[in-house]
Each structure stands twice: as structure tokens, then as C-alpha cells.
Amino acid sequence: MRYISTRHGSQGKPEPLGFEDIMLAGLARDGGLYLPTEWPRFSTAQIARLAGLSYGDLAFEIMRPFVGESFDEPTFRRLIGEAYASFETAEVAPLKALGEATSSDAGLHLLELFHGPTLAFKDVALQLLGRMLDETLTVRGRHATIVGATSGDTGSAAIEAVRDRKTIDIFMLHPRGRVSEVQRRQMTTVLASNVHNIAVEGTFDDCQDLAKACFNDLAFRDRHALTAVNSINFARVMAQIVYYFWAALKLGAPQRPVAFTVPSGNFGNVYAGYAARQMGLPVSHFVVGANSNDILARFFESGVMETSTVVPTLSPSMDIQISSNFERLLFDLYDRNGVALADAMVAFRSTGRLTVGANALAGVRQLFDAGRLDDAGTLAAIADCRRRYGETIDPHTAVGYAVAQQHRRDRAVPMVVLATAHPAKFPDAVEKATGERPALPPRLGDLLDRPERTDNLPNDAAALKALIDVRRGLVPASPARAKVLS
Ligand SMILES: *Cc1c(COP(=O)(O)O)cnc(C)c1O
Numbered sequence: 001m002r003y004i005s006t007r008h009g010s011q012g013k014p015e016p017l018g019f020e021d022i023m024l025a026g027l028a029r030d031g032g033l034y035l036p037t038e039w040p041r042f043s044t045a046q047i048a049r050l051a052g053l054s055y056g057d058l059a060f061e062i063m064r065p066f067v068g069e070s071f072d073e074p075t076f077r078r079l080i081g082e083a084y085a086s087f088e089t090a091e092v093a094p095l096k097a098l099g100e101a102t103s104s105d106a107g108l109h110l111l112e113l114f115h116g117p118t119l120a121f122k123d124v125a126l127q128l129l130g131r132m133l134d135e136t137l138t139v140r141g142r143h144a145t146i147v148g149a150t151s152g153d154t155g156s157a158a159i160e161a162v163r164d165r166k167t168i169d170i171f172m173l174h175p176r177g178r179v180s181e182v183q184r185r186q187m188t189t190v191l192a193s194n195v196h197n198i199a200v201e202g203t204f205d206d207c208q209d210l211a212k213a214c215f216n217d218l219a220f221r222d223r224h225a226l227t228a229v230n231s232i233n234f235a236r237v238m239a240q241i242v243y244y245f246w247a248a249l250k251l252g253a254p255q256r257p258v259a260f261t262v263p264s265g266n267f268g269n270v271y272a273g274y275a276a277r278q279m280g281l282p283v284s285h286f287v288v289g290a291n292s293n294d295i296l297a298r299f300f301e302s303g304v305m306e307t308s309t310v311v312p313t314l315s316p317s318m319d320i321q322i323s324s325n326f327e328r329l330l331f332d333l334y335d336r337n338g339v340a341l342a343d344a345m346v347a348f349r350s351t352g353r354l355t356v357g358a359n360a361l362a363g364v365r366q367l368f369d370a371g372r373l374d375d376a377g378t379l380a381a382i383a384d385c386r387r388r389y390g391e392t393i394d395p396h397t398a399v400g401y402a403v404a405q406q407h408r409r410d411r412a413v414p415m416v417v418l419a420t421a422h423p424a425k426f427p428d429a430v431e432k433a434t435g436e437r438p439a440l441p442p443r444l445g446d447l448l449d450r451p452e453r454t455d456n457l458p459n460d461a462a463a464l465k466a467l468i469d470v471r472r473g474l475v476p477a478s479p480a481r482a483k484v485l486s
Contacts, residue, residue, distance in 0.1 A: 130161030
């Protein structure tokens, strides 16, 4: 399997790359996102034969075409096995029926993706990605440095995925005082020597700009072999494809189609569902759930993508204005023309506006519905799910739960709502909605008592680079640097 950038051809004609190279690179050099040159296809008969496999065995079958020769079979099976052994349930992603078979909500399901170490769906991909990176770097005798910014869930999932690995150091920036206590502690209580938490005096956007500044300094980037594990890394999309097959097979695919509702931010999760459909999975449609930051919902209604300012909501991991993975869907809407898409994306960056034609819009609307839910609606949805079904859901899942019910196209088609976080990750909102504070699972029960370690830094790229140089021992700490760091 070979990979190209969504902007291929816009800056010369680079050769398509193999899986390990695109996994290590994250973002393409031309600013685009990597995709396979073509999707592996599974016939109906091949999908039918996957029914009944364990999660790990299914993951192996679905992902094998993407990794190709990068890992031999026993190695890849071992990496998958270790990744999903870190989950609380042997099933990895339990599927729960909500509606009664005969009622108007028949076929409504929750797919619980939050049983990994940090209680959000990001573990499903990152637990595997951390192990694949370590394997590749070990074989190549190399070291890589991950630099990233987080407003919450990504940081802890990435840290948990690479802690204690000799081949990787991770520097994770978060805005000081602006992430929840549970989210902060899930990062800062990891005391492994390769984990460096940095609290920045600034906002999440400042953190992102600092991380970008590291990548844009090419000498620095090469010196540290910088790697990104944010949701644009194709390896994450790949690992997320598996659970769409998993849920659909349990509900009667390939003989029967299934619909999915996905609480969305960067469009990475729902894009993986789209990929599963491209591979042959019969999906009737997707519902994209948005909170008040509804750029995606507005796009699917109007064909116009237009940015506005981000407002904080009860579902902070969806407080995003520019959904980075959306470029992958646009690539198909632009008939895989990388040059035209590169032009459109550059124009979008400067004008904040992008439009697709009526035909392209009609095409995507056959497959995607979108809905939005504000904070009051989110609290009402948490309470409603609890009252009706006895299930406590987190605010992100609540957005999906509510919009799914507004977008059932056919009651005979099962509707799966992706449950993206454990309710205990967002205890304040859940308590407000239900009157009860959800408890952390036992393995995180002492989180609030564990010691923390963090570096505080001003919003200053030079200070950040100096700290990374010193920690990696690549530049001796001069008195001037030491002063910046103190
Ligand atoms: C990251 C995240 C999302 C959004 O996922 P995308 O892939 O960015 O669309 C939704 N819910 C939770 C809990 C998350 O952590």
C-alpha cells in the first residue's frame, strides 16, 4: 500500500510513500494529509467471514492491507494484542442496545469507545500508534520526539501511549489553568522520564502556535526528528476504521446496512467511518454531531464552510472551528485533484471561506446528515438518556445521542451512536444534568492524590525550543538558557 498527500502535485511530484514513513511524518511536507492511493476493498463474502472474530483478530484483518509489509504477521498481531490488552473490557468496544425492539427507538445503540487507559476514544488509535512507532524506531535504530498541543483528551491519550518508551520523548503543551483537573492530572501524574508536560501561560491556540513553530523551524525539526500524533496522522484513522466494522458486523452486516452518529470535532472519527464504507461496509448514512461550534453542520446544510470564533462548551473536545481531517473528504469532492485542493485550502486559510458546487454537495448529503446541540440541550440529553435507559453518558456522547434521534432515516436500519468519553471524565456536567457525580473507574480512583510534575513556560517559542534541546541533551544548557527555563 502506498500513500499520497491530499495536496499531491502542488509542490513537485514526490514519490508515494510506505506506511511507516507516513506514520512517522504525520503531516505531508506540502501541508496536505496522507491517504492511500486506493482503498482496500472487502467483498460482501469477505466481510461475512469476519463475523464472530475477536476485536483483535478483526483489527488485524482490517488493518493488514494498510500496513502491508511494514510489520510481519506475528509482530503486527503482537502490537494489536498489547494495545487492546490495555482496555478495561475484553470486548474492547462494547455495543449496547438502548431501544426496545418494538418501540420507536428500535435499533438505537451506543458503541462504548472509552474503556482505554485515559477514558476517551482516542486511546483506541493511540495505544496502537504508540506501539507501532516504537517498533519502527527500534528496528531503524532511531529516536523521535513528539511535540503536541492539547486542550484535554489528546494529550493524556498520547502520553499514555508512549510513556516509558526509550525510542520516543513527548513534549505536551497545555494552556495553564484552562484544562479540567481530571484532564490535567491524567497528563501531569505520568512521571515517566520520557514524558514532559508543559503548562503554557496562554490559550490552547497559543499552545498550537508554539508546537507549529517547532515544526516550522526545519533545523530544529530535523535535529529532533519531530513527529506529530494528532488526528491528522493516517495511522489513527486506520485504527478507527476497525470499530465501524466491529459494530456493523454485530448488527447484521453485510446483509443489513447500519447508520452511525459521531460526535465530531476534527472530523477524524467520522472520516474513519467514511473510509470503512469506501472499503465495502454497508453504511446507510452518517450523522455528524456538533455542539455550538457548528462549522461542519453549517457546511452540510449549505455547502459553504465558513469559520467563526470558537465558543467554549460542555463538550470541549469538539470546540473546534477548522476540522483538520475534513480535507480528506474534500479530496474526494475535488475528484482527488491535489493541485485544485491545495489552492482551495490556501484560499480558505486566508479568507475563512470555502464553497463546494451543487453536485458535490448533493453527493455528500446523500451520505451525511448533520445536527447541532447547545449546552442546555446537552444537559437535557444526558438526563433523558439516564431516565429512559439508565445509561449515564458524557457531554460529547450526549450530542450524538440527541442528534441521532433527529436523523433516523429508516427505523429498520440500526443506528449506532459512538460514545466517545467516559462520563467520569466530565463529572461537573454530568452531575449538573443528573444530580449524581460519576465515579472514576477503580484504576484511576486515586488520580486526585497522585503527585504531579509540570514545567511552566511563558508563551515563547524560543523558551520552548531551549527546553526541548536541554531535555534531549542536544545542546548544553548555557547560563542564558538556564535563565529562560527557570
Ligand atoms: C477528540 C474527541 C472528539 C472529536 O473527535 P474528532 O475525531 O476530532 O472528530 C469527540 N469526543 C471526545 C470525547 C473526544 O475526545
